[in-house]
Amino acid sequence: MGANHGVLATVHGVALVGLEPYRVTVEASLASGLPTLRLVGLPDAAVREAGDRVKTGLQRSGFVWPGERLVVNLAPADLPKVGTAFDLPLAIAVLIATGQVPRSAIGTWACGEVGLDGSIRAVPGLLPITAGARGFGAGRLFVPDVAAREAALVSDIEVVPVHDLAEVGRVLHGARPRVAEPAAIATPGPGPDLAEVRGQHLARRAVEIAAAGGHHLLLSGPPGCGKTMLAHRLHGLLPMLEVPAAMEVAAVHSLAGERAPDAPLSLVPPMREPHHTVSSAGLIGGGSGVPRPGELPLAHHGLLLMDELLETPRFVLDALRQPLERGSVIITRARARVTYPARVQLVAATNPCPCGELGNPTRSCSCRPDAIERYRARLSGPLLDRLDLQVEVWPVERDQLVGPPDGESTVVVARRVAEVRHRAAERWGSGVLSRDVPAATLRRSVRGAALRALASDLEQLGASARGFDRCLRVARTLADLAGDDVVDVEHVQEAVAYRLSSPVMAT
Ligand SMILES: Nc1ncnc2c1ncn2[C@@H]1O[C@H](COP(=O)(O)OP(=O)(O)O)[C@@H](O)[C@H]1O
Ligand SMILES: [Mg+2]
Ligand SMILES: [Zn+2]
Numbered sequence: 001m002g003a004n005h006g007v008l009a010t011v012h013g014v015a016l017v018g019l020e021p022y023r024v025t026v027e028a029s030l031a032s033g034l035p036t037l038r039l040v041g042l043p044d045a046a047v048r049e050a051g052d053r054v055k056t057g058l059q060r061s062g063f064v065w066p067g068e069r070l071v072v073n074l075a076p077a078d079l080p081k082v083g084t085a086f087d088l089p090l091a092i093a094v095l096i097a098t099g100q101v102p103r104s105a106i107g108t109w110a111c112g113e114v115g116l117d118g119s120i121r122a123v124p125g126l127l128p129i130t131a132g133a134r135g136f137g138a139g140r141l142f143v144p145d146v147a148a149r150e151a152a153l154v155s156d157i158e159v160v161p162v163h164d165l166a167e168v169g170r171v172l173h174g175a176r177p178r179v180a181e182p183a184a185i186a187t188p189g190p191g192p193d194l195a196e197v198r199g200q201h202l203a204r205r206a207v208e209i210a211a212a213g214g215h216h217l218l219l220s221g222p223p224g225c226g227k228t229m230l231a232h233r234l235h236g237l238l239p240m241l242e243v244p245a246a247m248e249v250a251a252v253h254s255l256a257g258e259r260a261p262d263a264p265l266s267l268v269p270p271m272r273e274p275h276h277t278v279s280s281a282g283l284i285g286g287g288s289g290v291p292r293p294g295e296l297p298l299a300h301h302g303l304l305l306m307d308e309l310l311e312t313p314r315f316v317l318d319a320l321r322q323p324l325e326r327g328s329v330i331i332t333r334a335r336a337r338v339t340y341p342a343r344v345q346l347v348a349a350t351n352p353c354p355c356g357e358l359g360n361p362t363r364s365c366s367c368r369p370d371a372i373e374r375y376r377a378r379l380s381g382p383l384l385d386r387l388d389l390q391v392e393v394w395p396v397e398r399d400q401l402v403g404p405p406d407g408e409s410t411v412v413v414a415r416r417v418a419e420v421r422h423r424a425a426e427r428w429g430s431g432v433l434s435r436d437v438p439a440a441t442l443r444r445s446v447r448g449a450a451l452r453a454l455a456s457d458l459e460q461l462g463a464s465a466r467g468f469d470r471c472l473r474v475a476r477t478l479a480d481l482a483g484d485d486v487v488d489v490e491h492v493q494e495a496v497a498y499r500l501s502s503p504v505m506a507t
Helices: 045-060 087-097 126-135 145-151 165-172 201-213 227-235 243-255 280-284 314-326 369-377 381-386 398-402 410-428 439-443 448-461 465-481 489-500
Strands: 009-017 020-031 037-040 069-075 140-144 158-162 217-220 302-306 328-332 337-341 344-350 389-392
Touching: 009 087, 009 126, 020 087, 020 126, 037 045, 045 087, 069 087, 087 165, 126 140, 126 145, 126 243, 140 145, 145 158, 158 165, 201 217, 201 227, 201 389, 201 410, 201 465, 217 227, 227 302, 227 344, 243 337, 280 314, 314 328, 314 344, 314 381, 381 465, 389 489, 410 465, 439 465, 448 465, 448 489, 465 489
Parallel strands: 037 069, 140 158, 217 344, 217 389, 302 344
Antiparallel strands: 009 020, 020 069, 328 337
């Protein structure tokens, strides 16, 4: 077991900045001198502790810590390397440098935390790390066996599950590695059904349109009329995700530590429901080290449900605006800007005023006018503008509540939603919703009379140009729901009506 003096033992790992992977090279070499460890290129405390963990882990696994000076460099130096994912590359580099595994191990790719007992532990973000390694041309990647099924979802790379450093040693000596089965694909059970909602025909229609086109929705009305019920049932109308989209969702959740590493890959679009006391950091993301993705990126390819929207302070709500427009969030750090994907559909519910009864024909509002004004002011014009569908919801009669279902079930409505999504995908490409289509593209399938009608309607209302495009998108979805290839005046008129019916809008 001769020490490899002069050998540069190079092992590769992957660092994440946001979801963006970067190749990290760990180089270990022995030099004559006192038995010390010199780690270079490590700004983060957790990685500095890696030396101690790896040393103890190796010794407990029956390996020998060198009695000479060991120099380890993590390159590139300017890349923030946080967390414990470089323990395993470090351990392997030391094993190579000290001649305890063959030189053929040079160039190995690995990711994992090393426990003091030599076990290999899961790290956040293994899915995007594995995808990154594949992108860098890694043929195989050593990963913690507890999380191997998540990594094995990535194709075209051999995922080698390892339980501890002893197993790593055996594989590097040529033992046949275990095979990681990819995580199963989850088939969801049914959620709450739309048929449980009585009455609310206008709101049900809006929920269907929102699901079909991915439009942002605002439900406004007094407490207890079924807003929260409706919002939850929108989720059940959404089609399952394609596997690549589901992988993006899993990557964000993996990074956020919101995903059990052996969990099946879920094709269900995520639904996040932050409490109204959420902070803007909670929505966007933050924290030290690798910033934790907030509710917006966690809702990527799914729904962000903001119940009691106007209980949330305005400066927090304003944090929603740019991400909704851009489809991503940007977290600015001292050293780096981190971007997470956040293609999100916002579904919001609110009372029209603090007491909730404003505009209710059967109850009277007890709020002072200035209190109502302050309440509504939280919903800034630009955010309100982005809520394509705004609907008033009123309580239904008691008889109706206890009567038989008077509306379609989730299965029936979801079928129409799927049809519209299918038409949209054929027209614009897979996964493209009318919410995302550039206005110039949209206009090509709109009848001239419809464009003129929309322009004059919106001019009377003093709506913005953004409002025009958003109305067109909703009108496109309405035409698709009706099976019409061309957007006509009737679709535009219905779309305009959804921007105006909410009393919140009336200010
Ligand atoms: N339209 C409705 N159809 C069926 N049940 C309803 C309806 N509206 C309210 N309910 C009942 O009242 C409860 C409260 O509804 P919820 O959706 O929380 O109201 P909101 O969010 O508007 O305050 C529901 O759980 C349901 O039992
Ligand atoms: Mg509610
Ligand atoms: Zn009131």
